[in-house]
Structure formats: C-alpha cells, structure tokens
Amino acid sequence: MFQVGRGEEGGPVMTPIIELAHVCMEFAVPGGKKVCAARDVSLEINKGEVVAVVGESGCGKSTIGKICLGVQKPTAGEVLIDGKPVWGRGLKMDHKTRMAVQVVHQDSYVSLNPVKTLYQTLSAPFRYYKISKGEADTEKKVIDLLNSVGLNPPEYFIGKYPFQLSGGQRQRVSIARATILDPKVIIADEPVSGVDASLKISILDLMRRLNEEKGIAFLYITHDLATARYFGREGRMVVMYLGSIVEQGGINELIFGPAHPYLEALLHAIPSPDPKKSKEKTGIPLKNLEMPDPAEPPTGCLFHPRCPYAEKICETGRPVLESMESDPAHLAACHFKGKFRR
Amino acid sequence: MKTLWRNIIESLGIISRNRRAFFGLLGVVFFILMATAGPLIIPLNMTADYVDRFQPPSLSHILGTDYAGRDIFQQLVHGSTDIMLIAFSTALFGILLAVIIGILAGLSGGRVDMLIMRVIDVFLTVPAFPVMAIFAALFRIRDPVTFGLVLAIWSWPGLARAIRSQILSLRKREFIEAAEIMGMSTSHIMFKELMPNIIPYITINFINIARGAITASVGIMLLGLVPLSVTNWGMMLNLATFQTGAIYVPSALSYLLSPMIAIILFQYSLICFGGGIDEMFDPRLRVQS
Numbered sequence: 071m072f073q074v075g076r077g078e079e080g081g082p083v084m085t086p087i088i089e090l091a092h093v094c095m096e097f098a099v100p101g102g103k104k105v106c107a108a109r110d111v112s113l114e115i116n117k118g119e120v121v122a123v124v125g126e127s128g129c130g131k132s133t134i135g136k137i138c139l140g141v142q143k144p145t146a147g148e149v150l151i152d153g154k155p156v157w158g159r160g161l162k163m164d165h166k167t168r169m170a171v172q173v174v175h176q177d178s179y180v181s182l183n184p185v186k187t188l189y190q191t192l193s194a195p196f197r198y199y200k201i202s203k204g205e206a207d208t209e210k211k212v213i214d215l216l217n218s219v220g221l222n223p224p225e226y227f228i229g230k231y232p233f234q235l236s237g238g239q240r241q242r243v244s245i246a247r248a249t250i251l252d253p254k255v256i257i258a259d260e261p262v263s264g265v266d267a268s269l270k271i272s273i274l275d276l277m278r279r280l281n282e283e284k285g286i287a288f289l290y291i292t293h294d295l296a297t298a299r300y301f302g303r304e305g306r307m308v309v310m311y312l313g314s315i316v317e318q319g320g321i322n323e324l325i326f327g328p329a330h331p332y333l334e335a336l337l338h339a340i341p342s343p344d345p346k347k348s349k350e351k352t353g354i355p356l357k358n359l360e361m362p363d364p365a366e367p368p369t370g371c372l373f374h375p376r377c378p379y380a381e382k383i384c385e386t387g388r389p390v391l392e393s394m395e396s397d398p399a400h401l402a403a404c405h406f407k408g409k410f411r412r
Numbered sequence: 413m414k415t416l417w418r419n420i421i422e423s424l425g426i427i428s429r430n431r432r433a434f435f436g437l438l439g440v441v442f443f444i445l446m447a448t449a450g451p452l453i454i455p456l457n458m459t460a461d462y463v464d465r466f467q468p469p470s471l472s473h474i475l476g477t478d479y480a481g482r483d484i485f486q487q488l489v490h491g492s493t494d495i496m497l498i499a500f501s502t503a504l505f506g507i508l509l510a511v512i513i514g515i516l517a518g519l520s521g522g523r524v525d526m527l528i529m530r531v532i533d534v535f536l537t538v539p540a541f542p543v544m545a546i547f548a549a550l551f552r553i554r555d556p557v558t559f560g561l562v563l564a565i566w567s568w569p570g571l572a573r574a575i576r577s578q579i580l581s582l583r584k585r586e587f588i589e590a591a592e593i594m595g596m597s598t599s600h601i602m603f604k605e606l607m608p609n610i611i612p613y614i615t616i617n618f619i620n621i622a623r624g625a626i627t628a629s630v631g632i633m634l635l636g637l638v639p640l641s642v643t644n645w646g647m648m649l650n651l652a653t654f655q656t657g658a659i660y661v662p663s664a665l666s667y668l669l670s671p672m673i674a675i676i677l678f679q680y681s682l683i684c685f686g687g688g689i690d691e692m693f694d695p696r697l698r699v700q701s
Binding site (some may be wrong): 100139140141165169172173175176177180181182183184185186195198244247250251376400 | 585589
C-alpha cells in the first residue's frame with residue numbers, strides 16, 4: 071500500500087506501530103456547536119519511519135498527535151498501537167505497549183518539572199522501572215543519556231534546573247526523556263518552533279540521528295514545510311486542512327508535485343531567498359486568507375471557499391482521499407488532483 | 413538518610429546566605445529553645461511577694477517583676493511553651509484541613525469543587541477574629557492543643573483555595589502529561605511530580621497560619637475569653653492592662669512591654685524565616701540572589 075520508510079522495502083507486511091482508522095474527534099464549543107478537529111482520519115506510522123504532519127494552526131494536527139499518544143479519546147474510530155486497541159472496551163492497555171509511544175512537546179519550559187533538576191527528572195523513569203541498579207548506575211545512565219543528546223559536559227548540566235537552560239538545551243532534555251523507555255515512535259509536536267533559528271537544525275539533526283541509529287519512528291507535527299522536508303527527507307508527509315487529511319504521500323513527491331491546491335498555496339507562500347525568483351514567482355490568488363469557522367465548516371470540499379480553481383462540483387460534493395493515477399502512494403482529496411483549470 | 417542530611421545542610425547554607433532569613437532562623441530557633449528547654453533550665457517561682465512589686469529590670473530580675481513581685485522573665489519563658497503549642501497545633505490542623513480540602517476540590521472539579529469553593533468564600537468573607545473569639549468562648553478550652561484545634565477551624569480556607577488553584581494549573585502542564593505517557597502511576601505523579609511544586613506553598617502557609625494563631629490566641633486571651641494559664645503572654649498582657657493597674661504605674665513599664673516585645677520579635681522572626689523558606693524552595697529565587 072504505502073511506501074514503507076527506509077530499509078523496509080519488499081519485506082513482509084508488518085503491523086504499523088500506530089494505526090488510526092477513521093478517527094473523528096469532536097469538541098463541544100459554547101453555543102451548542104461542535105468543532106471537528108479530526109474528520110475520518112486514517113493514518114499509519116510504520117517502524118523507523120518519519121511522518122510529517124503539516125497544516126495551518128487549528129487544522130487539527132496537534133489533536134492527531136494527542137490521539138496517537140493515547141491521551142485523547144477520539145469520538146469515533148479506532149486507535150491501534152502495535153495492533154492493539156488503545157481504547158478497547160474494559161481492557162486496560164498494557165503499559166509496555168502504551169510506552170512505545172513517547173512525546174516531545176513544543177514548549178520545553180512547561181514540559182519539564184520546574185522544581186526538579188535535570189538529574190531528578192531524567193533519573194525518575196530509570197528508578198521507577200528499575201532499569202538501573204543502584205544510585206551509581208542511575209547516575210551513569212543519566213550521564214550517558216545527556217551525552218547522547220549532545221549536552222556536554224553532562225556533569226555541568228546534571229544539577230541544573232530547567233529555567234537555567236536555553237530553549238534548545240531544554241528541548242534536548244525533553245528528547246532525552248522521551249528516549250529513556252526505548253520507544254518505537256516519538257510524537258514531536260512542533261519541537262523546534264520555540265527554538266532559536268540557529269539551533270533548529272541541530273535539534274532536527276539530533277532527532278534524525280535517533281531515527282537512524284535507534285530506529286525510532288517520528289510523527290513530526292509542524293506548520294513549517296521547510297523543516298518538514300529537512301527532517302523528513304525520504305519520509306512521508308500528511309497535509310491537514312480543517313481536521314481532515316487533504317493530501318499525503320512521499321515528502322519530495324508532494325513538495326515537487328502538489329496535487330491539492332491547498333498544498334500548492336502553502337508552497338507558494340514560502341518566500342524565496344533569490345530576489346529574481348521571488349519576483350518571477352506568482353502567488354496563488356487565494357480567494358480568502360482566513361480559515362473558515364471550524365464550527366461551521368463549508369459544504370462540499372472544505373477548501374472551496376478559498377480555492378482559486380473551485381468549480382460547481384466543489385461546492386456540493388466532498389472529495390474523498392484517493393490515490394493519484396501516476397503514483398499510488400500519493401493520495402489527494404480533490405476533485406481534480408492537480409489537473410485544475412488554471 | 414545521607415541525602416536527607418545533605419539536603420538539610422544545603423538548605424541551611426541557602427538561608428544563611430540571606431541575612432534577613434538567617435536572622436529569622438536564629439529568632440525561631442531561640443524561641444523554640446525557650447519553649448522547650450527554657451522551662452527545664454529556668455524554674456518558675458510564683459509565690460507572691462508584694463514588697464518587690466513592679467521592680468524595674470535589674471540583675472536579679474532581668475525584666476523586672478510583676479504586680480505580685482514575681483519574675484517576669486520566668487513567666488515569659490514558661491508562657492512561651494503554650495504559645496508555641498497553640499501556634500504549632502493550629503498550623504498543623506489548619507494545613508491538614510487545607511491540603512485535604514484543596515486537593516479534593518482541585519482534583520474532583522465540577523459540583524464538588526463548586527460547593528467547596530462557595531463554602532470557602534463564606535469563610536473568607538466573614539472576619540476571622542470575632543468568629544474565633546466566639547468559638548473560643550463556646551468551647552471549653554483547657555489545653556493549648558484544643559485551643560489550636562478551635563483556631564484551625566477558621567484558618568484553612570485561604571490555603572485550601574491556593575492549593576486548589578495550584579493543582580488546577582499544574583495538572584494541565586505538559587510535564588504531568590509526559591509522566592502519564594511514561595506510564596507512571598497516579599500516586600507517583602501526585603507525590604513525585606505535583607507535590608514538590610506545592611510543598612513551598614504549604615510550608616510558607618504553615619508559618620503564616622502559625623503567625624495568625626499567635627495573634628489570635630493572644631488577642632482572645634487579652635480579652636479574657638480563654639483563661640488558659642497565668643504565664644501565657646496573652647494572659648500577662650490581660651493582667652497588665654485590665655486587672656492590676658500596671659498600665660498606670662510608670663515603673664511597671666517592663667511588665668507591660670515584655671510580652672508585647674516577645675510577640676513582636678517572634679512574629680518578625682517568623683516573617684523573615686518564611687521569606688528564607690520561599691527562597692530555599694524556589695530555585696529561581698535562589699540562583700538570582
């Protein structure tokens with residue numbers, strides 16, 4: 071079906087680490103209305119794979135992350151971790167399976183306990199699960215951990231409090247904590263959007279290394295197509311709009327051949343560093359720059375009020391996510407799939 | 413055990429670096445010693461000797477004598493035990509109530525939370541001292557611990573509300589979510605992740621409630637509502653102002669001022685020490701100073 075990430079080509083069919091099947095997430099908002107943060111989202115994350123989820127703020131990408139983490143129960147649909155249902159009736163999921171999914175939050179300041187030193191924060195899981203034997207072993211493991219995320223020298227950082235670190239350093243600690251329990255996948259919700267521009271790449275490289283060396287899969291949630299491409303490389307990308315997936319496929323295929331006008335518009339919105347190219351570049355004339363009220367979604371195609379290519383059919387019929395003829399791994403939810411009347 | 417000692421020494425180090433807090437610590441230690449070891453070292457002689465009435469401070473009577481020629485310093489030392497017991501028991505019972513009620517409100521939410529908050533509002537809007545005075549008159553108080561218990565009835569709401577709001581704000585933080593995702597138990601999250609953030613509030617409020625209890629108990633005894641013992645600072649004040657006419661005798665100034673100054677010094681020590689505690693628990697304050 072999908073092209074599985076690096077090193078998995080042609081292998082036997084594997085159960086994905088996380089599988090979302092027709093997941094819907096509705097929130098009640100004041101006034102008796104309902105906001106749909108996820109509409110019929112189906113997604114799978116395979117072993118060692120990088121999946122980037124992109125979209126504007128409010129498109130439901132963080133909700134998808136929370137559902138994958140199992141902290142938010144979807145209103146409909148199924149969530150499977152390692153083939154086991156997370157919200158199965160009566161059964162509580164066993165810890166081991168659940169712990170295969172870990173998290174790196176956007177704001178590293180609130181994701182670390184402010185009154186605990188790095189040693190206290192990072193040694194707690196080792197002690198809790200008795201991974202380490204004795205205090206000396208715990209200390210050694212924490213030092214190794216700090217080394218592995220590039221906090222050098224570890225002895226300098228071990229007694230620091232979160233507020234004494236820079237945003238980038240704190241984010242490294244968050245990543246370190248996420249790797250303690252040997253997860254199969256890390257959900258990274260905008261991990262670098264709070265980090266200084268000059269440090270973004272180094273944090274992405276760190277996650278990249280964890281992906282390559284330890285085979286940890288990543289669900290990389292971002293609004294930034296550039297970092298998605300840098301981090302994702304040959305991975306997959308999922309484009310979300312108003313809670314539904316509008317396009318998905320290999321990152322490079324999507325970036326060089328967008329089939330949905332929404333992705334095309336996003337790509338055109340990226341400024342080019344070359345002034346000549348920048349002048350030549352003609353933006354897509356979106357009809358409306360505002361996202362529609364998610365409590366009152368448009369009829370037909372969710373994107374039609376903003377789509378410059380919208381025709382009659384877009385106002386009535388909602389397109390389904392289908393494979394492109396040219397590339398079966400490339401899916402798009404558009405009536406025209408790249409063949410718009412320009 | 414070793415880490416506990418290391419923590420205590422480290423904490424003392426932090427306090428001693430702050431001059432105000434160190435003064436507070438010395439004061440608190442002095443008054444605790446006065447209340448515990450004091451009565452054992454300094455005997456109390458309460459036999460009346462009207463010849464030595466209202467003596468000014470001298471070598472034989474450091475703080476002078478009272479209306480019946482008895483040593484004031486002895487009374488002050490022996491009275492401090494009661495004061496300390498009242499303050500400590502009020503703070504202990506008050507904190508216990510506040511923590512239980514605050515955590516209950518913060519974790520349950522919904523109607524239980526609503527109800528508890530409205531009750532707290534009532535407690536906070538009614539002025540505490542008159543209510544405590546009425547309680548003190550209603551209950552038959554024979555010992556300082558019971559007195560503390562009675563005072564605690566009206567001491568918990570402020571702290572309970574603070575703990576509730578702390579819990580409401582902390583439980584939404586992402587480090588709690590991260591701990592949940594790591595599969596840690598609710599009790600681990602409660603005691604190892606949440607509690608360290610709340611402990612400073614509890615400690616500082618322990619000191620504040622104790623302070624309030626001293627003022628309240630002395631005030632109630634000054635009014636003569638709880639005649640606990642003659643040597644109690646509040647009783648001393650009551651006797652000095654209302655009963656013996658010391659207020660009209662110039663040489664009795666020491667009798668009148670001694671309990672007042674003792675109360676002020678103890679309160680001020682507690683305030684300074686409380687500030688030091690705040691700094692000790694909050695790493696942000698600690699490093700910047």
